[in-house]
Amino acid sequence: MQRLLSLVLLCGSIYAAAPPLKLGIVGLEHGHVTGFLRRGLNRPDVKIVGVAEPNAEIAARYVKQFQLDPAIVYKSLEEMLDKAKPEAVATMTSTFDHKRVVEVCATRGVHVMMEKPLAVSNEHARAISEAARKGKIDVLVNYETTWYANNSILWSEIKEKKSLGEIRKAVIRDGHEGPKEIHVQPEFFAWLTDPVKNGAGALFDFGCYGANVMTWLMDNQRPLTVTAVTQTLKPAIYPHVDDDSTIIVTYPHGQAVIQGSWNWPYARKDLDIYGQTGYIQTIAGKAARVRIGKGEEETRTATPAPAPNDEPLSYLSAVVRGEIRPSGLTGLENNMIVTEILDAARKSAQTGRTVKLQ
Helix, strand or coil: CHHHHHHHHHHHHHHHCCCCEEEEEECCCCCCHHHHHHHHCCECCEEEEEEECCCHHHHHHHHHHHCCCHHHEECCHHHHHHHHCCCEEEECCCHHHHHHHHHHHHCCCCEEEEECCCCCCHHHHHHHHHHHHHHCCCEEEECHHHHCCCHHHHHHHHHHCCCCCCEEEEEEEEECCCCCCCCCCHHHHHHHCCHHHHCCCHHHHCHHHHHHHHHHHCCCCCCCEEEEEEECCCCCCCCCCCCEEEEEEEECCEEEEEEEECCCCCCEEEEEEEECCEEEEEECCCEEEEEECCCCCEEEECCCCCCCCCCHHHHHHHHHCCCCCCCHHHCHHHHHHHHHHHHHHHHHHHHCCCEECC
């Protein structure tokens, strides 16, 4: 009996000491990399085994700031993959470079998580999907809003209880004062304000959030039409891209108004969902105002999602280990539709015409 107990304890110790996820970082030109490094360093379940960054000055700055071992910093993606051998990578390049990163990683069977949005165009999105299929890898898209606790309130009331009835209108607001105004890193600013590398300006940078959450709530249904208006309200700062955008997305029984802007007086990521019989207004990722039927409005505080659905690296690790399948807000199916919406919105803004998707 004692030997059996010892064996059980030994197996438990082995399971508890499962090796950490071997993670590579591709690129250091996306400002969100600072959050990933803070989150990924000094935790037992993730080990950053390599960083690929061709710009020596940027690489040196991050080595110093985060006390990275210079030996794990490589000049090219291919060298990092072949020498560090990560199981997955977090992609911190421009959106334009997502396609190349996935294509290179797919040939080596390395899973990819990238910062939103998925791609700069439908052409790039389709190439990413095909490379992932051929390489049998998972591609995940990371949005800050994916991990908001109040998503549980939306899902519970709209999808499980169906207390709002059909969604009739959604108003989704995302953005901040502007990249320059919030003092993003110079390399981040350079590609954010490049219409090729970013796909657009605020239209892609923040319009993607609304397209993502609306596609999630509509069960990955493609919209009927997309109409968009963009403006450059601060041409002295953003001469080449829009800094304000409004997208109207229609469905058979409702519509969404997606407002992505670099002109808010303060940072915001919130939304209002109106159904046939009630509404939900989210508050700062943690709470929501809810009114159902003839009842009074109430403010609810959300319970954080259980691991691994509470933050990106735990989720990525669970996907790589085969514990869950990527879906919903991070999933490729959702984000292919997001790209379709953004691509259509860019065309609509350029032509002044509504784009029909169905």
